[in-house]
Amino acid sequence: MRPDEGFTFAFNNREPVYLQVVRHFKIWIATGRLRAGQTIPSRRELAVLAKINPNTAQRAYREMEEQRLIVTEGNSPSRITGDERILRSVRSELLEEAVDRFMELIGHIDVSTEELVALVRQKHAALRNGGNTGHD
């Protein structure tokens, strides 16, 4: 897991850093960057990679262990869980979070569900066909 492989971290200062680290991992899992059973760096390596305090890295790992996103067996390096249910739930969790945020944004606009779904379908198709969603 190296920065040149696309594993970079960006933090804001208002949310707990350790939770932001966990979210980064969840996104990588959902996008397939991190695969089931893949080994991840040690706490110390993560601290250096993310430029965070080793205590924060420790906290992040503990949180991920509690959410069962990662498993550590004995002294071997931790790995992403192989449990398909958990991996799928990560994906759905992120999707739902994104949709919730979307809803917050458009909540006050007067629009019908059909119009919304049609727009989403259009944008999603454009995304799949190679990037550009028209205009940003």
Next chain:
Amino acid sequence: MIEILNLRKRFFRKQVLDGVSFAVEPGLITCLAGLNGAGKSTILKAIMGLVPVDGGSIRIDGRETALHLTGNRGQLNRYRAHKVAFIPDRPAMPPSMKMRDALRFMADFYGDVWNGEKARDMMAFFELGEDERLGNLSKGTAAKFNLVLGLALETPYVLMDEPFSGIDLFSREAIADVFSTGWLEGRGVLITTHEIREVEHLIDRVVLLKDGVVAKTFDSEEMRLAENKSIVDVMREVYRP
């Protein structure tokens, strides 16, 4: 743990410290913040026995070390040197000395407490050459070397006084990187800084000094979790004129 209890210090007519109490926990990075002249530097120097205070107690791992209470009796200087390393905000070596000589000086007097190998690793990390005279170094390089002189000492606690002050961006980044490495691991760190933004995400605990007392102490992650506030947000609240 370093326990500061009721520290009082007067400079001329100003009561700089008026009953300051807080603790530096082992293994955590604590930031002592405050406006200019708030007495942060004085507190660090008082812990190191470089400045006597008028009242209060300074206990390092249970043993009283305040000068006015013990006066370095009974190997106290040695005890303090084995427990706490201090990285001042200026190079504290004769400018005519070369880096190599300064390293040898530390090794000579600190014996086992000095880790020569760690020093060499850090010199390499910062890309410092041994033959330069200390007086000729740029501020950034001098600051990095200062860090080496402090961190290569195997002490459970480290005090850093304004490690980023007046230093160029890249040197600052290099110094901030040190916080993520193993060189500080497991050690209780107390740092004073103005550049809180550089190190927001590296700090575990914050102690805010105002008007000679501790106005607020908090865990940075708890603050973010509970109140969605960054360290800077809290500082703005506390120091709002």
Next chain:
Amino acid sequence: MKALLKLIHFEVRRFRWFLFGLMALTALVQIAATVIFALDERTARLSLYGQDLKPMRDPMSVYHLMTRHQEIYALPVMICIVSLLIYAFVIWYRDWLGRGTFIYRLLMLPQPRAYLYLAKLAAMLLFIFSLLSLQLALLLVIEGIFSAIMPAEFRLEARFADLVAGNELIAFLLPISPKVFLQYYGMGIVLLLAAFTASLLERSRRPAGIVLALAYAAAMLVIPFGVILAGATGLYESLGLYIHEIIWIAVGVWLAGGAIAAWLGIRALNKNVSV
């Protein structure tokens, strides 16, 4: 213990160029003076007596040479003395002032702070005694040069005691009697300790420290003047004291002064000194 030696070594290294400079100056001036004056005297005699070198024509010894040129020989010695007096204070202040506030490092060392005091004291003593040794050696060199330049016909032998006596200042600094030597240098060391302590007091409890230092300096001056004054006013005689008792009292007072100075200075280092 080893750390103390290392500190002394460190202090000595710091002033080595200063010391060499003073040594070189003294050697240069005194040797050059001897060469010039000896040649002068020789030329004068040769022109006066021509080649008629009957034995012992108006002979002189190096003692006479030195006596005739007191100021020249004394000049570099004076410079050394003044330099030492200044250095007695600089040796402390240089650690506080300047860009590298080295006093931070020194105070933080694991060794007892008393070592800092002792190391600087030892270094000063080494400084003083190496200059004295140089002067002794130079006297021999001067004698040798004189002998080389002055033909035997014009030359008188001089005993070493005469060499020392040749210059008033040097004679004062190198007393023949060991008792006097001990006396003078003993008092000098006590005054050195006082200088150290005054400096350390000034550096304590800033800015009030300077008051302390001045008060202390005043107190320290009371000792020698008190002792002398008491003698002058016949206090001792009126107390019916024997001479040797008076001397022991004086010695005691000086020793006490030295001990108090050292104690105060080291205590200041341990409790009150501030960066």
